[in-house]
Amino acid sequence: MAPTHVLRCCQRGLSWIPVVFIALVVCWSYYAYVVELCIFTIPSRAEQIFYLIFFHLSFTMFVWSYWKTIFTKPANPSKEFCLPKVEKECYEKEARPESQQEILWRVATSLPLYTRTGTGGIRYCDRCQVIKPDRCHHCSACDTCVLKMDHHCPWVNNCVGFSNYKFFILFLAYSLAYCLFIAATVLQYFIKFWTNELDGTHAKFHVLFLFFVAAMFCISILSLFSYHLWLVGKNRSTIEAFRAPVFRSGSDKNGFSLGFRKNIAQVFGDQKKYWLLPVFTSQGDGLTFPTRLVNADAEQCAPLLPLKLGCCVFCSTADVPAGPFSDSQNHLLGDEQRGHNMEDSLADGALESGDHAPFGLTAETCTISMDGES
Secondary structure: OHHHHHHHHHHHHHOOHHHHHHHHHHHHHHHHHHHHHHHOOOOOHHHHHHHHHHHHHHHHHHHHHHHHHHHOOOOOOOHHHEOOHHHHHHHHHOOOHHHHHHHHHHHHOOOOOOOOOOOOOOOEEOOOOEEOOOOOEEEOOOOEEEOOOOEEEOOOOEEEOOOOHHHHHHHHHHHHHHHHHHHHHHHHHHHHHHOOOOOOHHHHHHHHHHHHHHHHHHHHHHHHHHHHHHHHHHOOOHHHHHOOOEEOOEEOOOOOOOOHHHHHHHHHOOOHHHOOOOOOOOOOOOOOOOOOOOOOOHHHHOOOEEEEEOOEEEEEOOOOOOOOOOHHHHHHHHHHHHHHHHHHHHHOOOOOOOOOOOHHHOOOOOOOOOOOOO
16 A cells, blocks of 8 residues: 555656646746846847837736646536445446446436447446546546546646636647747847857857747647647547547537537637636536537437346437526527527427427537546
8 A cells, every 4th residue: 555655646746747847948938038138138128128028928828827727626527426325336236237337327317418438338437436427537647537628738737628628728829929929039139149140158058049949849839739729619629539429329529519609619708808818717517518419300319218128228219308408508509509409399299388308409418538438
């Protein structure tokens, strides 16, 4: 037990090395730009003031978003996704996967779950002992289930997920702006030092090295930032981009896409004045997510219910009323889209007056796990 505890402490300590490295590079870049370039190299007072104002603006936003990405705790599944005591004891005693799935199905009937494993079962984390909400999966590095997990980033020593994904996007944006500003303003003095038009051995080293570092980080950050902007526009996580979520009718990589504008709003919120600030404005609760309604057919979209026949567990497509839309689902889908979907279902005879919307008319959700579950 003791060696394992020591090993975990060592791993936690070593995991901060990339963050410390980035912090040291940023501190050095601040000194090199402010002191060596602006104070000792640039002769014009007006140019110094102009550069320092915009430099500190980009520096502040970069550090703020980086700090929020690092120290925002990943969101975890709520207690309602834990198995009740009786079911948990039965689950642990059962050795057959079919019987375990039957227990999970019985508990999951009251939960907003619309995605499953590749074999059609309920996604359950044996490590955290919770039923995984849609788009939630277990992170082996953090040793916990993270809501809408995108990936574990060693450069922030944290999981990027529902609670800090906006901060991570802003961190990439402001770090790119920070590096681009440095590279653009240092370039002319880099050329002058390189061609020996300027003297000063001490400042020369910092200016030359500052340009190379800024240009190098620009290239690497630009590709990553562009990729995540594409993911936001498609409403996918990094894991979902590599492995499509599985719904009732099968896997669908565009299952959560609500259109470009609503996809952006799901991450950054409705109020555009807060989009560029590293404050939490993402929509929803991280437990349920609306999806585009691919098929309004009640039979195809009905939830699966377990039926035990002999030693096997089968799934029924019986029409079972589902709960109404959650607040986040109502908010994201919009009244116009929900009204359109309601009219389609009425035309097909899938919805009768006074009834709740069937599964096909409710928003679906998705999860992908890091433990090899689909």
